[in-house]
Amino acid sequence: MSGYNFAFLDEQTKRMIRRSILKAVAIPGYQVPFGSREMPLSYGWGTGGVQVTASLIGPEDVLKVIDQGADDTTNAVSIRKFFERTTGVRTTTRTAEATLIQTRHRIPETPLRAGQVLVLQVPIPEPLRWLEPREAETRKMHALEEYGVMHVRLYEDITRHCKVAQTYDYPVRVDGRYLMRPSPIPKFDNPKLDRSPALLLFGAGREKRIYAVPPYTPVKSLDFEDHPFEVETWRQPCGLCGATGVFLDEIIVDDKGGRLFVCSDTDHCAERRSPR
Amino acid sequence: MSGPLVTEDRPLLMVRGLTKRYGAQVGCLDVGFDLWPGEVLGLVGESGSGKTTVLACLAGSVEPTAGTAEFWTREGSRVDVLRLAEPARRRLLRSDWGVVHQNPRDGLRMSVSAGANVGERLMAVGVRHYGRIRQAALDWLATVEIDADRVDDLPATFSGGMQQRLQIARNLVTRPRLILMDEPTGGLDVSVQARLLDLLRGLVAELGLAAIVVTHDLAVVRLLAHRLLVMRRGEVVESGLTDQVLDDPHHAYTQLLVSSVLHP
Numbered sequence: 001m002s003g004y005n006f007a008f009l010d011e012q013t014k015r016m017i018r019r020s021i022l023k024a025v026a027i028p029g030y031q032v033p034f035g036s037r038e039m040p041l042s043y044g045w046g047t048g049g050v051q052v053t054a055s056l057i058g059p060e061d062v063l064k065v066i067d068q069g070a071d072d073t074t075n076a077v078s079i080r081k082f083f084e085r086t087t088g089v090r091t092t093t094r095t096a097e098a099t100l101i102q103t104r105h106r107i108p109e110t111p112l113r114a115g116q117v118l119v120l121q122v123p124i125p126e127p128l129r130w131l132e133p134r135e136a137e138t139r140k141m142h143a144l145e146e147y148g149v150m151h152v153r154l155y156e157d158i159t160r161h162c163k164v165a166q167t168y169d170y171p172v173r174v175d176g177r178y179l180m181r182p183s184p185i186p187k188f189d190n191p192k193l194d195r196s197p198a199l200l201l202f203g204a205g206r207e208k209r210i211y212a213v214p215p216y217t218p219v220k221s222l223d224f225e226d227h228p229f230e231v232e233t234w235r236q237p238c239g240l241c242g243a244t245g246v247f248l249d250e251i252i253v254d255d256k257g258g259r260l261f262v263c264s265d266t267d268h269c270a271e272r273r274s275p276r
Numbered sequence: 277m278s279g280p281l282v283t284e285d286r287p288l289l290m291v292r293g294l295t296k297r298y299g300a301q302v303g304c305l306d307v308g309f310d311l312w313p314g315e316v317l318g319l320v321g322e323s324g325s326g327k328t329t330v331l332a333c334l335a336g337s338v339e340p341t342a343g344t345a346e347f348w349t350r351e352g353s354r355v356d357v358l359r360l361a362e363p364a365r366r367r368l369l370r371s372d373w374g375v376v377h378q379n380p381r382d383g384l385r386m387s388v389s390a391g392a393n394v395g396e397r398l399m400a401v402g403v404r405h406y407g408r409i410r411q412a413a414l415d416w417l418a419t420v421e422i423d424a425d426r427v428d429d430l431p432a433t434f435s436g437g438m439q440q441r442l443q444i445a446r447n448l449v450t451r452p453r454l455i456l457m458d459e460p461t462g463g464l465d466v467s468v469q470a471r472l473l474d475l476l477r478g479l480v481a482e483l484g485l486a487a488i489v490v491t492h493d494l495a496v497v498r499l500l501a502h503r504l505l506v507m508r509r510g511e512v513v514e515s516g517l518t519d520q521v522l523d524d525p526h527h528a529y530t531q532l533l534v535s536s537v538l539h540p
């Protein structure tokens with residue numbers, strides 16, 4: 001596309017974002033401030049993720065974009081088109097083929113491999129935000145590792161619901177140091193963060209923060225000794241491909257109360273039904 | 277109150293020359309005292325006399341202009357709490373010290389249950405066992421005479437006296453050795469005040485707590501404090517054993533203060 005630089009952002013901005021990414025990789029889980037730019041999509045649609053992707057993507061990359069597990073919903077289609085038009089790189093829906101994956105709120109079921117980069121879109125990067133509204137104070141709490149208050153919240157959940165009621169954006173400790181919000185992925189995906197061979201990058205455009213989990217970094221979901229962390233389970237397999245042990249979405253199929261549980265990861269489901 | 281429970285041969289806290297100036301205004305001037313383990317020190321004086329400033333300097337919420345405050349830690353080392361690095365001071369404040377605010381809303385987390393309020397300090401020092409945290413919360417609620425079936429209720433549903441007792445339980449759960457109290461009975465009605473004082477007196481004696489109690493209520497210090505500092509315009513004008521100061525005040529201001537108390 002003429003009139004625009006490769007991948008929309010100018011090289012100076014890309015360099016600035018890459019510097020922030022390097023710092024984020026060097027301090028796993030630490031939120032690095034960066035000069036977030038206005039992007040041609042509204043806040044909340046993945047401006048952070050798009051900037052991280054734009055600053056990393058090269059002509060040789062193969063891009064996959066996920067929106068809540070699916071490759072064919074508005075957000076995924078729009079962002080994929082955006083990068084097709086501004087870079088001309090090859091895009092794919094297959095996890096195994098992609099070198100760069102931007103995702104909104106899911107980690108693919110197909111295990112990631114070394115060399116792949118997963119970019120997650122983050123609405124609110126600060127895990128302590130709802131417990132402590134002051135930014136100066138939360139920074140101090142991170143610096144001094146004062147994370148007891150997060151357990152107060154888990155205590156409160158167990159007291160009220162007999163279990164931790166948080167099902168997405170479940171807080172984690174990265175490398176035994178920084179408390180991190182894994183972005184609104186279901187807690188089902190939390191174990192995939194732990195010692196992942198792929199590089200995980202998190203971009204929050206509105207809040208102007210980038211953070212990272214480098215490959216093979218231990219990531220532990222918070223819990224109590226007598227209430228260990230657990231992921232969701234389903235009684236039935238996927239209604240389309242019969243997969244078990246994957247994250248299922250509930251879909252209403254008619255107006256008579258009929259419902260179907262299907263894989264949230266559309267690529268994984270399609271792959272199982274008709275292997276390419 | 278009966279004799280001080282001094283069990284060690286050195287003061288827990290030694291304050292010397294504590295001064296806070298707000299420009300030309302004086303918050304407190306050259307305040308000094310020793311606090312022994314198990315001793316309750318009362319700080320009395322009119323509004324604006326600097327009582328709360330002294331407490332705020334010790335608690336770290338106000339930075340003093342000059343002075344030292346040496347504290348013997350549990351580990352047996354002597355630290356100047358006024359010069360302590362922030363991480364160490366914050367750690368001290370949530371383990372070995374406690375701060376009871378006048379308004380329980382300042383000291384409590386109002387959006388979580390009473391049990392979580394009591395358990396917060398335990399979680400802050402690294403306890404990660406839900407069952408044990410909950411049991412500790414229940415034990416401490418019993419100690420401060422709050423029914424066990426209120427453990428899951430929000431503090432907002434508690435009466436003022438209960439909130440104040442909850443705040444005390446929340447502070448005592450890590451077994452601190454020093455408690456700073458700012459008008460602990462302010463805003464409570466007289467019968468509730470009496471009950472709270474009774475409880476505090478029992479806890480202080482039982483746990484061997486040292487405490488600094490700021491108040492303008494002479495009846496409170498008569499009941500609670502072993503020793504008294506009378507402050508006026510930022511300076512300590514008189515100090516001594518509580519009964520001695522209240523029964524035989526020497527300084528003109530103390531005499532005025534004692535004679536202003538109403539007797540029904």
